[in-house]
Amino acid sequence: MDDLHNSTLWNIGVQRPTVTGMSADTPTTTAIADLAYARFSHGFTDGQWDEFFDLVADEVDFAWPTAPGAGRFTGAEGREEMEQRFRTFGGDRRMTDINVTARNVSGDTVFYEDDSRGVMAGVPYHGRHCIIFTVRDGLVIGYREYVAQASKQCRARRGDHRRLRIAARKMGNQSQPGRTRRTGGSRTRLAVEITRVRSERSRCATPRKG
Secondary structure, eight states, X not given: OGGGGGOBOSEEOSSSOOOBOOOOSSOOHHHHHHHHHHHHHHHHHHOOOHHHHTTEEEEEEEEEOSSSSOEEEOHHHHHHHHHHHHTTOSSSEEEEEEEEEEEEEETTEEEEEEEEEEEETTEEEEEEXXXXXXXXXXXXXXXXXXXXXXXXXXHHHXXXXXXXXXXXXXXXXXXXXXXXXXXXXXXXXXXXXXXHHHHHHHHOOOOOOO
16 A cells, blocks of 8 residues: 555546645555545546555445435445446546545544536536545445535536426326317427427436436
């Protein structure tokens, strides 16, 4: 673990994150967490996850915040779920810029806040996250994440999803007694809007970078 001496990062640039130095004679909880976070960020930018998972215990308390698959997983299942989710990032779903805005330490737990940008399946992404590592015996044994802000594109598309639901209700109301029947042209426009929004919905990713 010689690279612990180069484990502090507060600025992660385009492509591969850059890591600036930390000097320590003995790896501390914070130093290990910093190294894990650096490798974690490398995974999101270039898909190289093996080095990160070298620092993860075989049994992990893992909490994933977003659908699909949101939930908490423990033990060997936690490790398995963690790998399944993270190893999908780094290709066409990747971060290009990760800026750490804060770090706090509480006992064996280290909190990182970041402001990140990237591309998720062709859609520009901008999100703010809180990443939490718990470290014990030199390994990450716990992971939690909170997503504070989704990209403007995804927020706008969620607005489209609301419009889709409204359009669907309007179409359903046409068959109800006492409702004003719409013309064929209005029905066609509503159908086109629903098709468009459904297509946009399939392109909108909301990661945890999850």
